[in-house]
Each structure stands twice: as C-alpha cells, then as structure tokens.
Amino acid sequence: MSIYGDYIKSVIRTVPDWPQPGVNFRDITPLLQNSAAFRKLVDSFVHRYQEMEIDAVAAIDARGFIVGAPLAYELGCSFVPVRKKGKLPFRTISETYTLEYGEAEVELHSDAFKQGDRILIVDDLIATGGTMLAAAKLITRSGGQVVETATIVDLPDLGGSARIREAGFNVFAVCSFTEDE
Numbered sequence: 253m254s255i256y257g258d259y260i261k262s263v264i265r266t267v268p269d270w271p272q273p274g275v276n277f278r279d280i281t282p283l284l285q286n287s288a289a290f291r292k293l294v295d296s297f298v299h300r301y302q303e304m305e306i307d308a309v310a311a312i313d314a315r316g317f318i319v320g321a322p323l324a325y326e327l328g329c330s331f332v333p334v335r336k337k338g339k340l341p342f343r344t345i346s347e348t349y350t351l352e353y354g355e356a357e358v359e360l361h362s363d364a365f366k367q368g369d370r371i372l373i374v375d376d377l378i379a380t381g382g383t384m385l386a387a388a389k390l391i392t393r394s395g396g397q398v399v400e401t402a403t404i405v406d407l408p409d410l411g412g413s414a415r416i417r418e419a420g421f422n423v424f425a426v427c428s429f430t431e432d433e
C-alpha cells in the first residue's frame with residue numbers, strides 16, 4: 253500500500269456483475285476524472301521509483317498507458333508500450349498467456365530497450381496476474397531487467413500478485429480490494 257493508498261481506493265468505483273455476472277469490476281474512471289486524485293496517483297509511483305534508476309517504463313495496453321506515460325515523463329526515462337497482438341508495426345517478440353477462457357498474446361518491439369536496461373512494468377490492475385506475468389517474461393526474454401511490476405489495484409483473492417512473486421518478480425500495488433469490498 254502506498255502513502256495515498258486509502259485515498260486512491262476511495263475514488264475507484266466498483267461495478268457489480270460487469271462485464272459478466274459475478275465479476276466486481278474496479279472502475280478507475282472516477283479516479284481519472286478527479287485531477288487531485290490522478291496527481292496523487294502519479295506522485296505515488298514517482299515517489300517510489302525516482303531513486304531506482306529506471307531506464308524505461310513498460311506499460312501494458314491499454315489502461316497501463318494512462319499511468320505509464322506521465323510516470324515515464326516524470327522519471328525522465330523511456331516509455332515502452334507492451335501491446336496486444338497485432339498492433340506493433342516493426343519486428344516483435346511475443347508471449348502467450350491464458351485467460352479465464354482461451355488465450356491472449358502481448359507483444360514488444362525487439363528494439364524497445366537496450367540489453368540490461370532497468371525496466372519498471374506498469375498496469376492498472378492485477379487480477380489473475382496472467383497479463384503482468386506475460387509482460388514480465390517478455391521483457392526478461394528480451395534482455396531487460398525487471399526492477400518491479402507496479403499496479404494501481406491488486407485483487408489478492410484472485411492470486412495474481414502471489415503468482416507473479418512466486419515467479420521471482422517484485423510487485424507493488426497502490427491499493428487492493430478483497431472480493432467482498
């Protein structure tokens with residue numbers, strides 16, 4: 253939990269049964285509408301990473317871009333998009349991962365960063381952890397050093413953050429929601 257964790261959590265909306273029955277969707281749009289909250293969110297990440305010599309922020313398509321771009325700007329480092337399959341025009345490397353139903357794939361340009369660069373991966377939310385873990389594996393395979401995986405929201409009851417840690421990557425979440433809140 254970050255310094256502003258409780259406040260950030262208070263401006264995230266839960267939409268029950270969306271996009272399907274039984275899912276509590278954690279909607280960050282009220283947070284983005286609130287300029288003071290959005291500033292505190294970006295500041296939470298800046299505060300944590302400003303002394304960590306990050307070479308690039310790798311942000312996950314699409315909601316990860318929202319926080320990844322201002323963070324890279326503030327840290328004075330590169331911004332690297334990790335995109336869903338078929339969106340990047342140059343040479344790519346890819347990693348397939350399992351969704352609740354079926355499979356998905358994330359891609360990275362092969363020249364996105366230099367070997368050994370210190371990479372921070374950001375996304376808005378960790379649920380099963382499949383997306384973040386695929387991005388972390390992709391960056392590791394490409395020769396990047398994953399300093400940490402960072403998210404606005406963790407859903408620990410779904411086991412994703414534990415799974416990412418078990419795979420050997422650090423996880424930082426600004427706030428978390430249990431299933432019943």
Ligand SMILES: O=P(O)(O)OC[C@H]1O[C@H](OP(=O)(O)OP(=O)(O)O)[C@H](O)[C@@H]1O
Pocket residue numbers: 312313314315316375376377378379380381382383384412
């Ligand atoms: O931990 P997981 O179970 O992998 O789920 C988390 C991912 O799911 C959401 O993305 P989504 O694929 O809905 O895409 P979007 O950002 O384009 O809305 C979210 O933004 C994370 O990237």
Ligand SMILES: Nc1ncnc2[nH]cnc12
Pocket residue numbers: 275276277278279377379
């Ligand atoms: N419960 C949830 N809320 C928002 N985004 C999600 N992505 C995967 N699960 C989610």
